């Protein structure tokens with residue numbers, strides 16, 4: 001006996017077992033069950049409104065769908081691969097529960113617009129959750145920045161000590177990145193927020209379905225404008241994957257710094273035992289595995305973006321089965337992102353900051369050489385010339401084994417007669433730092449001002 005499938009009317013042979021296995025998406029798209037059922041409940045309402053089913057039939061269908069949802073969430077549902085995907089699995093179970101009436105639910109709909117709807121509903125929910133995780137991350141950065149407000153560290157370019165900065169300023173740099181990241185997610189939401197049902201298989205449903213009513217039931221702010229585009233478009237997924245790749249890129253840079261800073265060479269921070277691991281061979285080891293994994297997982301998130309861009313690039317309109325391959329990269333990205341976003345804030349909150357090590361590093365390496373040059377500029381020397389003088393002083397200090405702060409007045413005067421006693425203050429690390437009181441600079445005043453603004457922003461939920 002040939003197996004019954006919802007589409008098997010014109011078929012006389014069974015699907016090959018290997019082909020069936022390859023065709024099935026149920027093992028991963030079962031994750032969409034809640035959204036699929038939510039969409040089906042709305043569709044039942046829409047076809048009732050169009051007079052395709054009666055109000056009492058609509059109620060029976062909705063009750064049936066709710067029962068299926070309970071079975072799945074209670075772990076009592078058997079997902080078999082011959083049911084192909086979550087849409088058919090739910091429809092078949094509905095029919096077995098409420099009888100042939102279940103077969104009326106798919107009127108005016110296709111799995112093509114159904115899956116487009118599910119993906120949008122699912123992604124919208126996940127984006128909200130990710131935005132709230134980023135919000136918590138931003139709160140954590142602000143908390144750690146406030147707690148360490150006076151802590152001075154070397155700022156780097158080319159990983160060479162460059163100029164002194166506040167640790168809080170450094171942390172707030174990541175705040176700004178995350179702030180743009182959530183802005184990008186809000187943009188994604190905007191475009192995911194369009195309701196595709198009614199597109200049917202590709203050409204539009206022949207039934208008079210009230211698409212706006214459906215959008216309202218499902219909380220969408222608009223309906224899609226072209227049926228072919230509605231079932232073909234996955235750019236809302238790609239846009240999300242691209243925003244996710246940027247988030248991971250930012251977190252990977254942070255991870256790299258956490259790893260460097262907790263090395264003995266830097267010794268700027270010590271991660272809590274709770275977020276590190278030991279070595280099975282070397283008893284002394286305390287490894288920053290979590291930060292390393294965050295850095296490493298960036299690769300798979302980039303890969304998922306490239307996978308989807310490549311998947312879509314050659315597809316003719318409208319739906320093609322290739323598009324079933326959109327799910328695993330999306331799900332994997334969401335899982336990875338949520339995992340990293342959840343574990344990083346407690347890891348950062350519990351790290352021990354070694355203020356002395358940071359300050360000592362900021363004192364060595366002539367981070368105030370620019371300030372010596374700027375001093376001469378204030379006395380009227382062109383910056384290029386002042387840069388040369390300060391460079392020569394640095395060379396002299398390196399030879400003599402002293403810092404700029406340790407230079408005697410007669411030594412300063414050997415390099416330029418413009419130097420007066422107040423050069424000592426100009427090259428003081430704290431003065432160097434606080435001279436950068438420009439908007440966006442690292443002075444204590446500028447950083448405190450930014451902290452106050454972002455705290456107000458966070459209170460408003462931005």
Ligand code: ARG
Pocket residue numbers: 025029085111112115319321323324325
């Ligand atoms: N499982 C399919 C997917 O995720 C659903 C749509 C199938 N449509 C079809 N005409 N075979 O893409």
